[in-house]
Amino acid sequence: MEHALKVVKIAQDKDELLSIREIDIWFNEHHLLRKVSMSVPLNSITCIIGPSGAGKSTLLRSINRINLEDGFAINGSIWMNGKNLYDTDTDIYETRKNIGMVFQQPCIFPTSIYENVLFGIKHHQKLSKPEKVNIVEENLKAVSLWNEVKHRLHDKAETLSIGQQQRLSIARTLAVKPTLILMDEPTSALDPKTSLSIEELIVQLKEKYTVILVTHNIDQARRIADKVVFMCEGSVVEQGTCTDLMNNPQEKLTKGYISTSHCDC
Amino acid sequence: MNRITKDKLFIYCTKLIIGISLVIVFSILLFILYKGYKGLNSGFILTESKSFGAEGGILYQIIGSLMLTIMAGIICFPIALGAAIYDSEYLKNPKIKSITSTLIFGLNGVPSIIFGIFGLIFFVNILGTGISWLVGSVILAFMILPTALTASRQTMESIPKKYREASLGLGLTKWQMIRSVIIPQSFSGSLTGLFIGLARAIGETAPIMFIATAFSGVTIPYNFLQPAVTLPTHLLNLAQNAVNPSALQNAWSTALVLIFLVVVFNLTAMILRFKFKTYTPQR
Numbered sequence: 001m002e003h004a005l006k007v008v009k010i011a012q013d014k015d016e017l018l019s020i021r022e023i024d025i026w027f028n029e030h031h032l033l034r035k036v037s038m039s040v041p042l043n044s045i046t047c048i049i050g051p052s053g054a055g056k057s058t059l060l061r062s063i064n065r066i067n068l069e070d071g072f073a074i075n076g077s078i079w080m081n082g083k084n085l086y087d088t089d090t091d092i093y094e095t096r097k098n099i100g101m102v103f104q105q106p107c108i109f110p111t112s113i114y115e116n117v118l119f120g121i122k123h124h125q126k127l128s129k130p131e132k133v134n135i136v137e138e139n140l141k142a143v144s145l146w147n148e149v150k151h152r153l154h155d156k157a158e159t160l161s162i163g164q165q166q167r168l169s170i171a172r173t174l175a176v177k178p179t180l181i182l183m184d185e186p187t188s189a190l191d192p193k194t195s196l197s198i199e200e201l202i203v204q205l206k207e208k209y210t211v212i213l214v215t216h217n218i219d220q221a222r223r224i225a226d227k228v229v230f231m232c233e234g235s236v237v238e239q240g241t242c243t244d245l246m247n248n249p250q251e252k253l254t255k256g257y258i259s260t261s262h263c264d265c
Numbered sequence: 266m267n268r269i270t271k272d273k274l275f276i277y278c279t280k281l282i283i284g285i286s287l288v289i290v291f292s293i294l295l296f297i298l299y300k301g302y303k304g305l306n307s308g309f310i311l312t313e314s315k316s317f318g319a320e321g322g323i324l325y326q327i328i329g330s331l332m333l334t335i336m337a338g339i340i341c342f343p344i345a346l347g348a349a350i351y352d353s354e355y356l357k358n359p360k361i362k363s364i365t366s367t368l369i370f371g372l373n374g375v376p377s378i379i380f381g382i383f384g385l386i387f388f389v390n391i392l393g394t395g396i397s398w399l400v401g402s403v404i405l406a407f408m409i410l411p412t413a414l415t416a417s418r419q420t421m422e423s424i425p426k427k428y429r430e431a432s433l434g435l436g437l438t439k440w441q442m443i444r445s446v447i448i449p450q451s452f453s454g455s456l457t458g459l460f461i462g463l464a465r466a467i468g469e470t471a472p473i474m475f476i477a478t479a480f481s482g483v484t485i486p487y488n489f490l491q492p493a494v495t496l497p498t499h500l501l502n503l504a505q506n507a508v509n510p511s512a513l514q515n516a517w518s519t520a521l522v523l524i525f526l527v528v529v530f531n532l533t534a535m536i537l538r539f540k541f542k543t544y545t546p547q548r
Binding site: 064066070093094096097098100101103105107109110119120123124169172173176 | 357427428430431432433434435436437438441445446450
């Protein structure tokens with residue numbers, strides 16, 4: 001164990017939270033990802049862009065190991081904090097707890113706003129009532145929802161607008177104190193104004209968390225990303241800092257996608 | 266005949282079919298109501314039967330029927346819930362899933378007398394339980410198991426995948442996910458299925474007549490291994506003595522009470538389905 005940690009400390013940069021190394025993913029006979037490698041810097045926003053079917057969501061879901069369905073197979077490794085997430089001795093539930101996930105559609109449980117925030121954390125630790133109240137307040141404030149809902153915490157969460165529901169989903173994710181947050185097109189179901197407010201929230205989050213965001217929206221990536229990874233047909237075509245990749249793409253496919261939002265791959 | 270006429274004809278045909286069904290059901294109900302209400306009074310409900318049912322009331326038959334049915338529900342519900350959880354959350358092999366579904370539907374199609382004969386051979390003869398109302402409840406529980414299990418499983422499978430993923434994504438174990446998402450959200454659907462099954466169970470005669478009931482001379486069983494008297498077997502007994510006008514009147518009134526209880530169980534199932542419908546698709 002000690003030996004493994006030393007090896008990883010050499011292999012991972014100190015400002016790098018996650019390192020994906022040559023992963024291939026299959027679902028039954030379909031080869032979905034091919035030799036994908038990328039690194040994710042600490043306290044940054046990494047945007048994965050690419051056309052539909054490029055494998056962005058597959059890659060994202062393989063990071064917190066939520067795609068372990070029958071027929072799923074992976075080769076390669078994903079390292080985080082000196083640990084290969086696919087090692088047989090890795091605690092899958094601890095991994096998922098440390099790597100929060102926000103989905104395309106806000107996923108609100110049919111219970112109160114208060115209970116939604118506590119939904120995950122209450123399964124990980126025993127909480128007294130004052131602790132619960134503090135967690136709810138702290139995390140709703142972190143997503144700028146507190147002032148809007150503080151007088152109706154016990155109302156059904158479904159009564160919130162769709163943008164508020166997405167904020168609540170993020171608050172619930174933050175409550176379990178993840179290190180890394182995966183976001184799978186979290187604004188695609190929202191109107192432009194709400195979308196921008198979620199973007200602002202994501203930018204605020206990077207002070208404390210590291211974010212990987214899958215998006216179709218190149219302008220969104222341009223606005224908030226520190227690093228951009230362009231994927232096409234299950235492979236990483238190009239990756240780099242947002243400024244470099246957006247202003248000076250090296251690959252023809254990347255240039256085409258950035259200028260037209262279409263990919264000829 | 267053009268398309269529009271065919272379409273209209275089809276609608277008329279379906280209306281006619283539903284109309285005929287309703288007329289048949291309501292005719293039977295109204296006829297029993299007409300025949301049965303004459304003998305229905307508090308004395309009939311609250312006193313015990315005398316002269317093999319030709320006189321007196323049906324108090325012990327009501328209590329016996331409710332005991333058998335409620336115990337069948339208590340036995341059936343956890344088994345149905347557990348089997349439905351395994352089927353919807355753990356059983357992934359489509360071939361085995363298909364085999365279990367076929368077996369469950371097959372069990373639903375087994376004639377109720379077969380359950381009675383099985384109970385007689387297995388419990389009464391082999392295990393030597395004797396005629397016992399608890400054995401009757403066990404057999405009724407197995408008889409309604411497919412209805413309760415299918416309802417539970419369908420409710421569980423209708424819960425959108427995103428709720429499972431959202432809870433697993435928060436680091437919950439599969440059991441924590443089942444406990445906090447699947448069971449609470451499928452509970453009312455499972456109860457609905459159970460009550461539909463119980464509505465069938467309370468009216469059954471064949472599965473219990475050899476193993477759980479006596480036709481007369483029995484009051485309330487004071488332990489699990491005693492027989493009970495029930496409404497369906499009492500009705501059967503009275504119908505066999507229908508030459509006696511008093512017995513015939515009591516038979517109609519007993520039938521009316523039995524139908525009332527069936528309606529109560531079915532209404533409970535409907536109320537549960539509409540009032541506690543928790544998983545509506547979200548925006």
